[in-house]
Amino acid sequence: MRRFDYHRAETLEQASRLLTELGDDTFVFNGGTDLLVEIRERLRRVRNVVDIKQIPGLSDITYDETRGLTFGALVTVGRLENLSLVRQRYPNLRSALASLGSIQVRNRATVVGNICRASPSADTIPPLVADGAFVHIYSRTDMRVVPIAEFFTGAGKTVLAKGEIVTGITVPPAADNIGKAYLKHGRRKAMELSTVGVAVSLAMEEGVCSDIRIALGAVGATVLRAPQAEAMLRGTRLDAAAVRNAADKAMEECTPISNVRASADYRRDMVGVLTGRAIKQALETFA
């Protein structure tokens, strides 16, 4: 382990100031399940960490039928995973949460930490993208809200400027006609980073798909949408042939790389398989 200095902020203002004033190599320390590993494995140079866990007001979870689900930066994966609301209304997010690491990791890790790390394989990002979530960002001059699809600028990179802190995430409400799924592909059933992750959110009106969002994880520098595949499915009954064609299209739309976890070709194949299966599973929500 490399040495670093630890600072604890009591307010957002103080945290933001520390992040700016302590100079480069200063990072927000949330659950630490990514940050500490990166320090230990020397993947990131860190001189200072700013612990935000004592800042009040960042641990709330609220839901209302117009805004949807809002949770603060300190809300752990485990807490969200065990909410019956999440289980019922956001089965795609719930499936991502339940697949993240192990129980021990989930009790420590936060969803906000997961998105701020911006790993291409992060599990909670695809469902949040498929659901059209928003990210709340604090800076000492203003607050801004960014659609999650615009939050990522590359692998490990986000729109966050120096001194900015994510305070929470809002996921739009889930109507009764919306079906959702998230499928993760890996070699293990737990403690596994995804080789491919596919999230689907779709709306059905009288047997016809009125809207669908497909989000693909670990097959690009950031989580990708599959807009052409989605377009092919809107207005259809999501019959087997339509789904098959759209899944093939999604394979074309992704940009996977080869690494020790899988080859690009295999990842592409799995985008096809998982897209088809995720749509099927999302439809089963109504069954």
Next chain:
Amino acid sequence: MNMTTPIEQREFRIVGKSVKRDDVLEKVTGEAQYTGDIKRPGMLYGKIKRASIAHARIKAIDVSKALAYPGVKAVLTHQNVPRVLHYGSPHPRSASCTKDQYILDDKVRFWGEGVAAVAAISEEIADEALDLIEVEYEALPAVFEPEDAVQPGAPLIHDVGPGGNLVLDPVRVNRGDIDKGFSEADFILEGTFAGGRPHPAYMEPNVCIADWDGSNKLTFWTSTQTSFMVRGILAEVLGLPLTKVRVLVDHMGGGFGAKQDVFQHEFLCALLAKETRRPVKMEFTRHETFVAGRSRHPCRIWLKQGFKNDGTLIARDMKLVYDSGAYGSHGPGVTIVGTTAATSLYRCENVRLEGRCVYTNTPVNGAFRGYGVVQSYYALDIQMDEAAERLGMDPAELKLKNVVRAGDIAPSGHPIIGHGLEICLKHGIDVLNWKRLRSRDRTPDPKRPQIRKGWGIGCEMHGSSAYPGIKEQGNATVKINEDGTVTLLTGAAGLGTGAHTALAQIVAEELGVRFEDVGVIHGDTDVVPWDIGAFASHTTYLVGTAAKMAAGKVRAAVLERAAMKLQVSSDEIDLCDGKVFVAAEPDRAMTVSEAMGPSRGIPAANIVANGTYEPTKSYSFAAHFTEVEVDTETGIVEVKRVVPVHDVGRVIHPIAAQGQIEGGIQQGIGHTLTEDYLIDKKTGRSLNAGLVDYKMPLSMDMPDIETIILEAAPDPGGPWGAKGVGEDPIIAIGPSIANAIYDAIGIRFHHYPIIPEDVLKALREKGA
């Protein structure tokens, strides 16, 4: 059952019962002291600078900045450590080792090899100082595959040994007449097989602490399976008598064979401590356990066998090439054991085998559970399945026809007493109703049409003890205390298997005291009798017999003394549960403590006895019956159910034996489906030296395992017929999975790990 020496039949009080392990309370409460938990006053921390190149000469090495760094106390390089050529695995009684290592050399032979070491007041400072060491390399051409390493003109990795990058001269075994065999065959099968590089990934990373006292004596705590070997080689290389080196090992978090080498960091730790006159601790990171630890030898096998139409196996021609990595380590032993193992398992009169072991510029491969046999039996068992397919026979039937039986010569060259493979196979066939399984309805489940199910069988046999490669010896000392409690002194390491519990059970049973009354002292080379090390599935078999011998002597002495006190002859009395009594009149009795204590005219007793046992070898057997599900869209293979049927002779501790079997299966599933330590074939860099991308199956991935342990074929060489169980389970599971995959999708895989991409690709090629 065919036995030359009768095995004592008796009612057991303690043996065969799953008594509470002696270490369990300490471990669950976290009190157990592992080497990494130990802190010495004034202790420094050592770290190793590792090469960032696979093959090179060190042209220059500048440590001045590191030495000047605040908190750094010493830096070692090849320029200031003793230059002694030594063994990596210095088994004192083995002929099959290679002297090819220096503590530090001016040559680098693999990416990640240590080139310098630092001691500092904190681990962090030591780590930071590593970056300040400047090494200038002169790159040498490197070879990463055995095929390339043996080409004429390939760069030579060592200038010792037989040359041509061979670790040892090829191992050749010939039995019968191979040409005649093939000429009489009705058909011939030929294939090549390849095994990956699984890594043991024991929970406790390698760790040691060195501390020199004022009399220039070295005390050395280290996580090792072979403390006396560590003592011997440290003394040799440091030029010390054995009285000046004391090696200590208490609890260990596993080793799986890999912790029976002597590692570079162990020498460096001792030398840093000597240089600084302060205790020094060195602990591997997980990354280092991969890079600087030991893995299983990748292996390429060519196998050609001739069969008769009635299923008789008549000729076997086999060539094996093991990849040793950059040093010899256990390469010779693995090659000899893995190659000669192929004389057996399925009987064949005409055999020609050739095993080679080749240096490459990759991390070192060493001893690992299954020791070369995992590789060779994978090939043998899969090809036997192919023969059954060719014959239109049930593989179970063909295997049953050909398995080794009483009277056959073991790979070690001596006749096996207690053959259990046939009975293991038969038992599994019965329990599972195998015939019905074979003829089951194979229509896919309409709810999961992409899933195919299959069943496969894998067979194995494995020796307890490394005879004849190593002339083994087990030692035990048993003392009885004045209150009737008993102390066993043993050098056998406790890797976490529960071996000390089994030894205590044996002593309590033989002596006639309660299990709770036996204490075990282990892991201090200054105190316990000499020990060869905990490996080769032999601890219970070998040290167990020595302990039984010593306990028997103590029992006789106690009986004699009690007889004197009871005024009867010693053959009239018996000793049980700590009580001595006249057999015919159980009321005439005294406790062991009364027998031991002083009484008028008789001083208190001091009874100590040694047991020394030099065994040959026993063999244990297993047949694994495995069900898999193959997802034909993703290529994922899931093991659903395993019924392992093992014959291990007399079972001393059933739960511990079962634990070994389940653990071996878990490890074997990993090796067959997910685990492979990958080396970049362009640079020699490790690609997945860590637990994120080296994929071991976890508890969630485990199938149902319904372990069956038979006591069908005991060997008189072990205590009451006990044989080894440690390595067996990892051998049979692999081919059982590969055979089950064939049963499911009709595709033969000849390699491991069989990863989803391979399955999907093969399915496509087949046009499924």
